[in-house]
Amino acid sequence: MTEPSDIKKGLAGVVVDYTAISKVNPETNSLLYRGYPVQELAASCSFEQVAYLLWNGELPSAPELEAFEQLERSQRALDPAVTRVIDELPLTAHPMDVVRTAVSVVGALDPEWEDASAAGTLAKSVALLAKIPAIVSYDQRRRRGQDVVEPDASLGYSANFLRMTFGEVPSDVVVKAFDVSMILYAEHSFNASTFTARVVTSTLSDLYSAVVAGIGALKGPLHGGANEAVMHIFDEIGSADAAEGWLEDALANKKKIMGFGHRVYKNGDSRVPTMKASLDTLIEEYDRPDLLALYDALNEAMQSRKAIQPNLDYPSGPAYHLMGFDTELFTPLFVASRITGWTAHIREQLASNALIRPLSEYNGPDERHVQA
Ligand code: ACO
Numbered sequence: 001m002t003e004p005s006d007i008k009k010g011l012a013g014v015v016v017d018y019t020a021i022s023k024v025n026p027e028t029n030s031l032l033y034r035g036y037p038v039q040e041l042a043a044s045c046s047f048e049q050v051a052y053l054l055w056n057g058e059l060p061s062a063p064e065l066e067a068f069e070q071l072e073r074s075q076r077a078l079d080p081a082v083t084r085v086i087d088e089l090p091l092t093a094h095p096m097d098v099v100r101t102a103v104s105v106v107g108a109l110d111p112e113w114e115d116a117s118a119a120g121t122l123a124k125s126v127a128l129l130a131k132i133p134a135i136v137s138y139d140q141r142r143r144r145g146q147d148v149v150e151p152d153a154s155l156g157y158s159a160n161f162l163r164m165t166f167g168e169v170p171s172d173v174v175v176k177a178f179d180v181s182m183i184l185y186a187e188h189s190f191n192a193s194t195f196t197a198r199v200v201t202s203t204l205s206d207l208y209s210a211v212v213a214g215i216g217a218l219k220g221p222l223h224g225g226a227n228e229a230v231m232h233i234f235d236e237i238g239s240a241d242a243a244e245g246w247l248e249d250a251l252a253n254k255k256k257i258m259g260f261g262h263r264v265y266k267n268g269d270s271r272v273p274t275m276k277a278s279l280d281t282l283i284e285e286y287d288r289p290d291l292l293a294l295y296d297a298l299n300e301a302m303q304s305r306k307a308i309q310p311n312l313d314y315p316s317g318p319a320y321h322l323m324g325f326d327t328e329l330f331t332p333l334f335v336a337s338r339i340t341g342w343t344a345h346i347r348e349q350l351a352s353n354a355l356i357r358p359l360s361e362y363n364g365p366d367e368r369h370v371q372a
Helices: 038-044 047-056 062-073 080-088 095-109 118-143 157-166 172-185 192-202 207-219 226-237 240-252 272-285 289-305 313-323 327-351
Strands: 022-025 030-033
Touching: 030 038, 030 047, 038 047, 038 172, 038 272, 047 062, 047 118, 047 157, 047 172, 047 327, 062 118, 080 095, 080 118, 095 118, 095 207, 095 327, 118 157, 118 207, 118 327, 157 172, 172 272, 172 313, 172 327, 192 207, 192 327, 207 327, 226 240, 226 289, 226 313, 226 327, 240 289, 272 289, 272 313, 289 313, 313 327
Parallel strands: none
Antiparallel strands: 022 030
8 A cells, every 4th residue: 555645635746757858846936947047038038039049949040040930930820721720619618728729620621640759749849839829819709709810921020929919019018028928938947738748649649639638737827827827816806905815815725826836946037127118018007007907906816825935827927817818718819828838848748748647546446346
């Protein structure tokens, strides 16, 4: 009989494999993508450069970046079969269900879905990077009863994404804040959705199946769904002066406060200061000191009551709200970014695969027999 102490509930603290893609270090509160601190990447690189880095291990040279950008820009359009399926889905469907379904359709339309070669999986990864913004913005606009905005190949990833969603390219401040959020969400080692994608890949299933499974895992409020949940909390609280009372009630009712806490970081999420700085630029751009006051009030109340630090979803939720996205679209934005990390891990898993199959300790009834 396995001792209860040998059971690693939630796989907490279990190291299951090597990865060369990112390093999360809770002691130094740092996050490296392929060796580069994520803060430096956010300050100096575009999301396209970071995607290239995650997949290829090195930042692109100028000609490599140009070729990569052209490839991404050439694949942004959606097959009419994808938009037809989206159109069939009711508006009661959560946008995460829409993006999960649409990615599944993209996979079903790919005649080379089985190609697990390094070149094949890279090509599929770039195609998904290019198409997910079109899926997300298509869904956002149909929910608002607006016409579709076709992709613009003269624009970079983030400017194009925002234009497809809102009909025009916003200010440089907004484009940069969005791009930073994409960089910060891109990769985070063996988080739940990435691990899910690796488990599916380990059975030698195809890349699209692994990504669809990853989207399912990300949807949950303990993972990616938290950025949406943070905004619902802000809406519920309403203003800074109500934050402390709201928190007392929530904690008294044993509620988890979304946007706070992390399985790996216990002294603060390394990505928060960078995203908070971007949120500050948006607060100024949209002149919303009230939102900043609410953000600070809830955080301060949480620190004095529980001393649990905010995670990336805490600043990104209000940031996406200020940019103009509907709250239900926040987690699909996380998908648009994390597709890079998921597919980097799928490719790494394929390169050195072992079926992922842990054990369990049975604690059900003793053996018994069906009575004749
Ligand atoms: N609100 C209230 N209490 C919390 C919170 C929270 N957000 N997070 C942790 N705690 C408490 C737990 O209740 C527990 O208290 P106890 O020991 O008295 O029972 C203690 O802190 C330890 O928490 P665990 O849940 O055991 O920590 P775990 O590592 O399993 O959880 C998790 C991490 C799931 C992220 C948790 O902090 C949480 O639910 N946070 C809210 C959801 C969220 O924001 N998720 C986003 C994650 S980051 C991302 O996906 C970008």
